[in-house]
Amino acid sequence: MNRINLRQATAYFFILFFATAFLVNGCRQKSNKQKNVFNSGTIHVSIDESFKPVMEEQIRVFEKSYPAARIIAEYKSEADCFRDLYTDTSNRMIIVTRGLRDEEDEYFYDTLKYRPRWNNIANDAITLIVNSKSSDTLFTLERLKNQLSGKINRDQKIVFDGLNATSTVRFAMDSILKGAMFDTSVVKAVKSSREVIDYVAKTENAIGFVGISWIGNPEDTAQVNMLNKVKIAYVSCEACEDKPFVKPMQASILTRRYPLVRGLYYILKENYSGLGTGFVNFLNQERGQLIFKRAYLGTRMEFGVRKVKINL
Numbered sequence: 647m648n649r650i651n652l653r654q655a656t657a658y659f660f661i662l663f664f665a666t667a668f669l670v671n672g673c674r675q676k677s678n679k680q681k682n683v684f685n686s687g688t689i690h691v692s693i694d695e696s697f698k699p700v701m702e703e704q705i706r707v708f709e710k711s712y713p714a715a716r717i718i719a720e721y722k723s724e725a726d727c728f729r730d731l732y733t734d735t736s737n738r739m740i741i742v743t744r745g746l747r748d749e750e751d752e753y754f755y756d757t758l759k760y761r762p763r764w765n766n767i768a769n770d771a772i773t774l775i776v777n778s779k780s781s782d783t784l785f786t787l788e789r790l791k792n793q794l795s796g797k798i799n800r801d802q803k804i805v806f807d808g809l810n811a812t813s814t815v816r817f818a819m820d821s822i823l824k825g826a827m828f829d830t831s832v833v834k835a836v837k838s839s840r841e842v843i844d845y846v847a848k849t850e851n852a853i854g855f856v857g858i859s860w861i862g863n864p865e866d867t868a869q870v871n872m873l874n875k876v877k878i879a880y881v882s883c884e885a886c887e888d889k890p891f892v893k894p895m896q897a898s899i900l901t902r903r904y905p906l907v908r909g910l911y912y913i914l915k916e917n918y919s920g921l922g923t924g925f926v927n928f929l930n931q932e933r934g935q936l937i938f939k940r941a942y943l944g945t946r947m948e949f950g951v952r953k954v955k956i957n958l
Contacts, residue, residue: 684924686714771894796829
């Protein structure tokens with residue numbers, strides 16, 4: 647009798663073991679399946695505030711296309727975006743104006759055991775704006791360098807969306823000042839790109855630095871209204887033979903005739919095909935690229951018009 651009970655107990659044990667293993671494996675498969683869905687779920691994304699208008703439109707269209715997907719976006723300085731990438735476990739993606747440096751790539755590999763994916767998704771222009779009453783609309787890089795250094799035109803305020811942590815400030819220091827520092831007595835810091843525009847609109851003798859997506863779209867009623875208060879200035883093409891003054895337009899951005907061009911990049915902490923991957927695919931494909939094009943950024947996808955001869 648004891649032998650029979652022992653056999654029964656052993657059988658029950660193996661049945662319970664395999665049933666538990668089956669359930670655990672099924673749960674894992676279900677979890678992985680849910681995790682690999684690229685058009686539903688929720689993702690937290692930190693985005694450079696310079697690109698708020700165009701990225702709000704990208705998210706609106708993406709969520710409308712995929713109603714089960716929700717992208718929770720926070721718009722902040724580039725430095726704060728990178729801080730989120732490092733320290734915020736809920737953050738899986740940032741959209742900024744540079745990719746990962748080698749030491750950053752190695753840090754994430756050591757920490758996460760995989761390398762975050764990143765790449766260029768569009769190209770942006772730093773746009774110079776002046777008050778609508780101003781006739782001072784022609785700039786060279788040399789003039790900008792001297793003004794930012796406080797060597798000339800000290801009575802003309804230069805306005806940025808912050809002094810320390812924004813991508814626009816970093817670009818000016820790297821590409822115009824070549825690593826030198828601002829003269830802080832001629833540079834004014836405000837909190838956002840919108841405040842830059844508002845300040846220049848109210849101040850006749852001021853120059854503002856903003857991303858093109860804030861001011862360059864003639865199909866956006868709000869931006870057209872802004873252009874009644876400010877003007878987009880011209881910058882000399884230093885690489886051109888006759889050095890013409892050009893505006894930040896898609897053609898001059900793509901050809902780099904306009905000199906103040908920077909890239910827009912995604913950095914994604916996903917080593918699987920999740921919602922972040924789905925959003926990146928959307929940004930890289932036709933609809934996302936058309937939204938960048940409509941916002942007057944330079945796209946990665948070509949939308950050239952071909953001449954076609956029709957024989958009747």
